[in-house]
Amino acid sequence: MHGLVNRALQGFLCDTYDRDTWAEVRNQAGLPVDGFESMLHYEDRLTEQVILAAAHVLQRDRASLLEDVGTYLISHPNQSALRRLMRFGGDSFFDFLQSLDDLSGRARLAVPDLDMPDLHIRHDRSNRFVLDIRWGLPGMGAVFVGALRAMADDYGALAFFEAEVLEDGCEQVVIELVDQAFACGRSFSLGGRPA
Amino acid sequence: MTRPRMDQLALSRRALDRLMPMHLWFAATGEVLHTGPTLTKIAGGADLRGQPVRDVVEILRPKAAAGLPALLSLEGARLRLCLRGKPDLPLRGMIVALPAGVGGLINLSLGLSFARAVSDCNLTLKDFAPCDQTVDLLYLREANAAIAQESRNLTDRLQSAWAAAEAQALTDTLTGLANRRAMDAALQAMVDEPLPRFGLMHLDLDFFKEVNDTLGHAAGDHVLTRAADILRAEIRAGDIVARVGGDEFVLLFRDCDDPDLLEAIAARLISRLEEPISIEGQPCRISASAGSVLASHYERPDRDKMLNDADLALYASKNRGRAQHTLFSDALLAPLRHN
Structure with a gap:
């Protein structure tokens, strides 16, 4: 797994909780390193071990923990660069949702060796979208629920999200877009300083 | 139609x-x-x-x-x-x-x-x-800036780790001898023993600068490596030889309070260092000057004082025309008192 993914988990634990929490998770997960480096690669099992250890240390179920990771990735000030990059996806939350098909491609444009899930978005009814997520690591549906909810807030849209796991292991997020202009959202200036 | x-x-x-x-x-x-x-x-x-x-x-x-x-x-x-x-x-x-x-x-x-x-x-x-595709370019520009920052962070962390490792290192990378840090620690340990009995020799290569200036740094490094091999070969197990500066070495001899023994060791080291070294087919000659002190010379030996006195003895050797050894005695302090 790419260091950026592992580093995001580490950042979530350090920034949302504290360094002691991270140290304990690291110990329980038996990590051979003090911390992940964003630009290196690690064995996939380490990522899984960190998630399991974090759920255990924080006494949280996997889905709600991963949902918080998703929210953190978009809304925490330390991740403002990622939030900006996501806003390039579209001028409105509607456009943004349509752009999710391109998300993995866009990410690999910047980091060619990044592990990204296969994403496919369908607009199946007037205000309903279904996002299919296929990836080796279970729980991505929850991560996307957290991240998409934070993006909806960012755009000022009102939407409901629900994650499901299909029998073949494919994870789905169903999105009901209620109001595109529910609140004013956070400002995004295209030429804003790169974070 | x-x-x-x-x-x-x-x-x-x-x-x-x-x-x-x-x-x-x-x-x-x-x-x-x-x-x-x-x-x-x-x-x-x-x-x-x-x-x-x-x-x-x-x-x-x-x-x-x-x-x-x-x-x-x-x-x-x-x-x-x-x-x-x-x-x-x-x-x-x-x-x-x-x-x-x-x-x-x-x-x-x-x-x-x-x-x-x-x-x-x-x-x-x-x-x-x-x-x-301007928007994609903007996206890529920001993404690259973020990734470049991550890479800089990694480089910074590696650099500090490297500096920390270097600060803790005990070996001189060129010669493989102990470095000043290792020598300081060993000398302190010897001084701290209940009854310190050891000899300290400060040795400085003669004519090394000329080799470096005329034949270049690679030749200089070769000479230093050769000198280090000689020093290593001539000491007993348990003794310590450290490179403490460009062409300066400190040797610590355990269980030694015999001035004649130090004199004999110094004479052998100097004569071996004077053996010509062949560099690109050219014979190259150096020598060495040395100054020593014995811990038994002091009522309560002190690390810095011993290093300083060995240094004075070394400079006495240099003043007497190089390629010599001098054992420190209080008489060497006399010229200083006149100043």
Whole structure:
């Protein structure tokens, strides 16, 4: 797994909780390193071990923990660069949702060796979208629920999200877009300083 | 059934604005008829209609003579140009002539200054046609900046780790001998023993600078490595030899309080160091001067005092004409007292 993914988990634990929490998770997960480096690669099992250890240390179920990771990735000030990059996806939350098909491609444009899930978005009814997520690591549906909810807030849209796991292991997020202009959202200036 | 003529196309102004939001349409007379919405925004919202196109747009490259025919002669060429109202914002463009009487069309793009243009003119996603990859460039630019920052962070962390490792290192990387840090620690441990009994020798190569100056640093390094091998070979197990400076070495001899023994060791070291070394077929000669102290000389030996006294003895050897050894005695302090 790419260091950026592992580093995001580490950042979530350090920034949302504290360094002691991270140290304990690291110990329980038996990590051979003090911390992940964003630009290196690690064995996939380490990522899984960190998630399991974090759920255990924080006494949280996997889905709600991963949902918080998703929210953190978009809304925490330390991740403002990622939030900006996501806003390039579209001028409105509607456009943004349509752009999710391109998300993995866009990410690999910047980091060619990044592990990204296969994403496919369908607009199946007037205000309903279904996002299919296929990836080796279970729980991505929850991560996307957290991240998409934070993006909806960012755009000022009102939407409901629900994650499901299909029998073949494919994870789905169903999105009901209620109001595109529910609140004013956070400002995004295209030429804003790169974070 | 005949197909309609396929070499002409009518587009509404609205369609043009959407397809090419940075276009400028001018009449056969040369006056601006219309500018696309994004170009209007870049011009600071100014209404450019009615002005002569050559007053609005300055062609930077290729050079073009004044007048409309010269402008139209650039049809199809890759143009570098700018708005006269925004001379510091270079644009890229292309001009096509429209059918007689309708004038010409210039389509523009931001070129390499896209990032500055977007922030200076407050452009948004809506200001770019979906086919325009400027937004992707902006995305890539930000993503690259973020990734470059991550790489810099990694480099910084590696550098501090390297510096920390180096600070803790006990070995001289060139010769593999102990370094000053290791020698300081070993000497302190010896001084701290209940009954310190050891000898300390400070040895400095003679004529080493000449080797370095005339034969180069690689030859100098070779000589240092050879000298280190000799010193290592001549000491007993348990004794310590450290490189503490460019061509300076400190040797610590355990269980030693015999001045004659130190004298004999020094004589052997000097004579072995004087054996010619062959460098690129040329014999190369150095020697060494040494100064020693014995811990038993002091009532309560002190690390810095011993190093200092060994240093004085070494300089006495140098003053007596090099290639010699001097055992420290209080008499060596006498010249200092006169100062």
